[in-house]
Amino acid sequence: MGHEELLARHRAVMPDWMALYYEHPIELASASGRRVTDREGRTYLDFFAGILTNAVGYDVAEISDAIRSQLATGVLHSSTLYLIRSQVELAEKIAELSGIPDAKVFFTNSGTEANETALMLATQFRRSDQVLALRNSYHGRAFATVAITGNRGWSASSLSPVKVSWVHGGYRYRSPFKDLSDADYVKACVADLREVIETTTAGDVACMIAEPIQGVGGFSSPPDGLFGAFKEVLDEYGILFVSDEVQTGWGRTGEHFWGIQSHGVTPDAMTFAKGLGNGLAIGGVVARGDLMDCLTANSLSTFGGNPIATTGALATLEYLLDNDLQANAAKLGERLIDGLRDIAADRPAVGDVRGKGLMIGLEMVGPDGAPDPAKAVAVLEGTRERGLLVGKGGLYGNVIRLAPPMTLTEDEVEEALGILEDVL
Incomplete structure (x- = not known):
């Protein structure tokens, strides 16, 4: 069965709002290293890695062997009502790597669910339904996470379980403060934060949640130090700070293991997902112990942190660290x-x-500097035709996103640059 037949079947039973790349969508049938092969036999160099999820590439023996060893036990699932050794071991490693004092970890199935959990913890801990979020942000597709997503293209509903106030800072290229120096940009955004708190909230805000580098927003980021300056203001009001590390975690930015470390601040909680499982469904929250323990009702997770996912994630994290x-x-x-x-x-x-590390964005514009999403589509299609898969995003759909597996080689960088030069 070819791509066209599968596409027709897909459109018959899948939602219209579930996006597909390319004028002629493709099915990936096999993969190895940093390359994937579609069902019709065409091989591509993958520079988007399943939206930054296949963080160490494909068909990695150490990860596959660990998963197979767990499968051999017959225990694919137990729920969190039972002790899960790999879950505890993984939580120990993440708590230590987080730098958060007395950290505890709760595992979920995705970044969306992780951010929903962080919002539940923060609003319960602070007894407040007020949240600060950044313009141009993306935090997931569930009810509360859509509410804190500052990008109209991904906000399916105006209904919300939380009261959100929007802050400047994450998307500098088109910010009203874009022409300022780094230091003055930070000052302007901090002044905006303080004014937003004082004019649009009752003061007792639950938390601010922010991506150190905005993912869906087009790999945009503020100058280093902005979130450290924000944290000083948040601390004055007792407002918690949550760093959404779903795309920036696990060393992808190169200079630090977590994206927020570029800002010289330790958050009260971090959410994570994507690259940790190298393709397996896993996410979670790592937070201060008192924050994590603030829930008074019973709770558990049926699938979050299951034996297969945590075994694979533990092998992925160890591989990532062992190979630097x-x-x-x-x-x-x-x-x-x-x-x-x-x-x-x-x-x-x-x-x-x-961008930073292997998380790079190209913003495509017209002659007057206006966003040009048609050019981004042309690059997306042109690179695929030449054997390179890239991503697309941004507030206006005009940003090409590059995020290859972190096992990338020098030769593969040069190959990709050659294709991008040709297409551009």
Whole structure:
């Protein structure tokens, strides 16, 4: 069965709002390393990794063997009503890596569910339904996470279980403060934060939640130190700070293991998902012990932290650390972003090249600097035709997103740069 037949069947039974890439969508049938092969036999270099999820690539023996060993026990599932050894071991590692004092961990099935959990904890702990979020943000597709998503293209409903106030800062390229120096940009955003708290809230806000680098928002980020400056204001009011590390965690940004560490601040909680499972469904929250323990009702997770997911995630985390993939992300990310800036220098259609490590965005613009989503679509299609898979996002759908597996090689960077230069 070819792609066209499967596409027809897909459209008959799947929701219209479930997006597919490409004019002629493809099915991935097999994969190895950083390459995937579609059902019709075409192989591609993967520079989006299942939306940053296949963090260490495909068909990694150490991870596959660990999963097979758990499958061999026959225990695929038990729920959190029973002790799960791999869950405890993984939680211990994440708590230690988080840098959060007296940290505890709760596992979920996705980043959306992780952020819902963080909101539940913060609102219960503070006895407040008020939340601060950033414009251009994305935090998930569930009821509360849609409410705190500052991107109209991904906000399916105006209904909300929380009262949200929106703060400037995450998307600098089109910010009203974009022409300021880094220091003045931070000052302007901090002043905005304080004014938002004083004019749109009752003061007793539950939390601020922020992505250190906005993922769906087009890999945009503020100057280093912004969230540290925000935290000083939040502390004055007792407001908790939650860092959404669903896309920035596990060393992908290169310079730090968690994206928020660029800002010199330890959050009260962090949410995570995607790359931890290298394709398995797993997410979670790591938070201060008193915050994590604030719920007074019974709770559990049927599937969150199950034996298969936590065994695979533990093997993924160990592989990532043992092979220092964070350093690889830093080294090859620098080469990639330098190469892209060289390419963009005489191509005015590329308005901005930004990012850290292996998390890089190209903002496509028209002659007047306005967002040009058609150009982004052309790059998406053109790279696929030449054997490279990339992502797309941004508030206006005009940003190409590059986030290859962190096992990327130097030769693969040069191959991708060659294709992107040709397409651009």
